Amino acid sequence: MEIRGRCWKFGDNIPTDKIVRTDMIFKPWSEILKHVLESCNPEFPAKVKPGDIVVAGKHFGQSSGRAIAAKAMKQTKVGCIIAESFARTFYRNGFEIGMPLLECPGITAQVSDGDILRVEIESGKIVNEKTGGEFEAKPTPPFLLDMLKAGGLIAMADRLAGEG
Amino acid sequence: MTEKIGGRLIKFGDNVNTDVIIPGRYLVSIDPQELAKHAFEPMGTEVQKRLWSSQVVVGGKNFGCGSAREQAASCLIGCGIKAVVAKSFSRVFFRNCINTGLPAVECSEAAEAALDGGELWIDLEQGMVEVQGESFSFASYPESLKQILEAGGLIPYLAKYVLPQQEALKRHTPELSRR
Amino acid sequence: MNMVEKILARASGRKAVTPGEVVVANVDCLLLHDLSGYLTAKVFEEQVKRPMRYPERVVMIFDHHFSPPNEEQAVLLQQNRGFARRHGIHLFDCGNGNTHHVGVQNGFIRPGTVVVGSDSHTPIHGTLGCFATGLGNDSHAGTVMPFGKAWFRVPEAIQVRLTGRHKPGVTPRDVVQWLIGTIGEGGAIYKALEFTGPYIHELGVWDRWLFPMITVDVGAKCGYIEPDEKTIAFVRSLTDRPFDPVTGDRDSTYEAVWDWEISDLEPQVTCPPTVGYVKPIGAAAGAPIQWAELGGHGGGRIEDIRMAAQILRNRKVAPEVKFNLVPSSRAVFTQAIREGLVELLHEAGATWFPASTGSNQAINMGAMAADETMISTHARNFPGRNGSPEAKMYLASALTVAASAVKGCVADPREFLS
């Protein structure tokens, strides 16, 4: 699974409230998408393109546990999110809805807004085409890669239930 | 106020209340254009469409009963309504019409004769309503109300006539109830 | 194995588990609130389309609303009620209290069990010796509802040992806020935090409760306190249902042990704009406030109300401040009436609101204009949660909140305690 796209860079500790504003939770996607991450980068909602790659700092997606923040990111059609680290519910929710996530400590110092990145999800290999830099993300547990391949949690729920 | 005002009319029944004219949830706004989008919303979009293409609202008895909300008058202005004719008005609604510059005409016969979708014309100076080929007279406004209407409502009226002589006014204040 | 490992092993039918492993475990209780419940219900009925396996384990509590403010919200609650009825799950309608308090007070939370919920503060139930953590809507709808199960990655554990005694005017809440500041936002991602030490064990259950609450804000998966006699007696007073408490083995291993002595702590204030921005009171005192509130997932306990009364006895709320009181549950509200606290605080100028999460997400209350400021016992202070994104929120103990309400600015409660 390889993804190539333009980089959007964000800071540390971004809460779910900034990904989807609390007063937007029950609005239609068309409405929510106009505001995704707008308080961090006002250009993002209008200019993000399918296949773009979001790079964030530490603890991305903290605060609320609701999956809507991960779902909103998926709705923007970004190819994947790379962060120094994720808040655990965001990480969990991401894979459960089929949104690829990679953890790569130190990544934010190596990329800039607009750089073209190439990412291989399974191996965790990240290439910055602009600078030529290559980085290794932490390996993703096979269980979560399986979930991603299945298309998310609900698609593999039966199999999971059999395991317990 | 020499020209006749009027045009196509939309007719309603008795006791049309302010929650129907402009539901409370929209009162955050005071913009007539914004309010106009929600005028008569509880009656459905068909009614609203006809309202937006009408110039006169005709009501039955007790038109505008309910709240003191001034938006019940200003939303009609936003819809392009030039006048409201009714068999009778709720008093606060009547006041709000005059104060926002929307002529409100109490004329039972004309309201009775009016046919939904027909035309109605009003001569405020003469105190006459023409509808369905007939003319009906109504008690014309006292001079003070005429002035408010002519100025386009209470606030413009005050700005034009009253504020300049504010000081003179104060000298004529009557005795107040003791406090 | 530590407590969490033992609970997860038992719930997944294994002899042992090790950190990093993914297990599928049986879930004993699922707590949903009005907002997350709605989202979960939609996924369950529209995508999963299976029967509810254990309706008796699922509890929905309406707490972000105390009354729907518009038709959209009215429809949301109506659909939640319909969902609860269709599937036979427990429902607590508006006015009963906040989701975690209602869950505990109705006996749904028992030691040794696995508790999940979509509220991110669900780890709070680690207080009673549960493995408790927040999951997303898809986990609840996809595996908990149809199968009574969920997947978990077994967390590494860190032991947080607290010793000492807090000074007068300092409360467990201050200690908790200091911990968030010290560990840092995201400072313990994925970990299980075991709170222990003489300081923790001397606290009453409702004071202990504040510690596992913070785990989400430092990024942890869960927090817990090993059950002791106090825990057992507390749970016994609330439910007749049997339970099987679990404690860690003597040779439990921890990734780290953090030892802190808290006797020197001053009252702490979490400053805008994030939960990690914690300062001793002296560094924040004097900032003007217009709003003060006792309430939220960690506030509105009877202990908080008593503390506010302690400050406000024979005093008045400052004229420029609105001091809002939101009991954590109906039971706490009636208790406060019995103790005369409702009358005392009302006369002092505070306003009582129905048991709920109060201003959390500003659905019925709590919206501020730009540059307005609130100090509260809420758990979060991110901008935009309370009206204007330019409004500010300070978080503090009930003592500090009440003292600030009296003074009209962030204030040190020790000024008011003799």
Added chain:
Amino acid sequence: MGKAFAEKVLARAAGLSDVRPGEIVDVYPDLYMSHMASWRCIRTLEKMGTDKLYDPERIAMVMDHISPARIAKTADDQRLCREFAVRKGINKFYDVEAGIAHVVLMEAGHIRPGMVVIGTDSHSTIYGALGALGTGVGFSEITAAWVTGKLWMKVPESIKVIIEGPLARGTSSKDVMLKLIGDLTADGATYCSVEFHGSYVERLSISDRMTLCNLAMELGAKNAFVRPDEITRSYLGERGVPPGQYTEIHPDPDPVYVKSVTIDGRSLVPQIACPHTVDNVKPIDQVAGTKVNQVFVGSCANAKYEDLVEAARILKGRKIAPGVRLLVSPASKEIVARTVKDGTYSILLEAGALITNPGCSACAGDGGVMADGEVTLSTANRNFQGRMGSYNAEIYLGSPAVAAATAVRGVITDPREFL
């Protein structure tokens, strides 16, 4: 021929020796009340380019319709009012915690016999309970009054309503008014001053007089009136207003009334106003058994101390029916204090009520909103379509006793079953 109350009080406030019904006169009101609309008045004032107030002492502002704010815009509007009040020295400013404007101003002793009071709320007729003339106006008029001190008024004709008591068991002032509105219809008193007389009214509490005068609005009345007496004087006395601080105005013995109506309270049964108009009134047996989702005890009509006590009398030791929500919104801060002190508050809470902070609450669409197909039994004064949420929801109006009985059974219930 003598003069009715309205003619006498308006002549006084217009500075004229004599006014007649139908005449339009410039009146100088003694108090101008504005609630949520206050921010619009302030903005209008700014637009007019003036900052001079005729008399800040006569301005009263109460932040009641949405309290506290749920969105930043409302918070901002309320802050505007707060700051304006401080800047202009408006000392009759009551913030979001105070309660419903009408009740708050009466409790504070600001409403006195013989006054003329205008308010940005149609139920300003309620001030007649203390022998004042109260009437509703739009926010432009309040703004104008702030600046000029006056407004035009048509001198109303008067209607005499005679209520004979005592009332039959299980009925209250609310039932009297619903019966009257049903009989006379929603425009039965348009433009008129409604004077309440008769044996029932003479010994009546101020609370019940408030219900009478409040609901007179639903007859289309310009104002309502109950003759001030010892009960009025002692109500005011308790609020720090001795008789020397007001001048009572009583109608002459032989005024001209355009209409006179008598209601015999001794044979009254509980009344219900059915959707969607207040004059669609039926005796309770015709609608008893109708299923409700929500019961609302609130509004300036029936959320006073006596109303909550009445509801608690039935709810004591009982629980509300499963699946029913009981929303109670006390009308003022003072009422909260009294009910907490005497145990009424606990009774309601333990019965399963959700008690909000004081304010207009669901009656102004601030909470209690209904989805499609839901039904509320309310003690408020309006049941118009869409007033409490969906256009496809229904509101029935009844007394506090009916509300309590209905909450217990989950269907519209005759309170006499519990007495």
